Amino acid sequence: MSIVIAHEKRRREILEHALEVFIDAGFEAATFQKIADRCRITRTTLYLYFRNKKDIFNYSIKQLMGAVEDRILRVRQDTSLNRVDKLIRVLAVIMDHLEENRRLLSVVLDYLRCLAKGDTNPETSVRRRTIRLRHILATMVIDGIKEGVFRPITVRNTTDLLYGLLEAAIFQLTVLKRPSVEELKQAAALVIRQMQHESSLTEL
Secondary structure: OHHHHHHHHHHHHHHHHHHHHHHHHOOOOOOHHHHHHHHOOOHHHHOOOOOOHHHHHHHHHHHHHHHHHHHHHHHHOOOOOOHHHHHHHHHHHHHHHHHHOHHHHHHHHHHHHHHHHOOOOHHHHHHHHHHHHHHHHHHHHHHHHHOOOEOOOOHHHHHHHHHHHHHHHHHHHHOOOOOOOHHHHHHHHHHHHHOEOHHHHOOO
């Protein structure tokens, strides 16, 4: 068991160094050798933990999405929050997590630019990696509609709108270099409160 823990700890350490290489050199110019050099290990040793630089990237995204889903789960299980406040809190939690991981987000954007140069559609890649997150948002909207908390709105359009706010947060953090996305969190709260069914306003 301790060997497994040590292995994962080492993978996370390598990931930190790899992110530095990706940020300094760009995803395309980053090489396995550069990552190994930054970690002060040989390429042979690096291969014990990752197959290639894309494997490192995929691992970092998996870590990011897993951590944010854990935070979301805690919010959804919080019985002290109503449907409206839960959805507001979930959007805020995701934006906070994006803020904390802005370095990784810059690498993601660089990776998507690399995909755009080739035959792969970046949107397809993004949708594949965020499908669980979209499903969570859609489920929360559906549950709110069923309970009469939200108006009978179009779930897909509403989910796209909420997800669009998250994309705006990524743009502000990585391209505009904003220190925070507090204004977007407030905008998200306003949008969600406007989704409320009139009959539920007196109950909240």
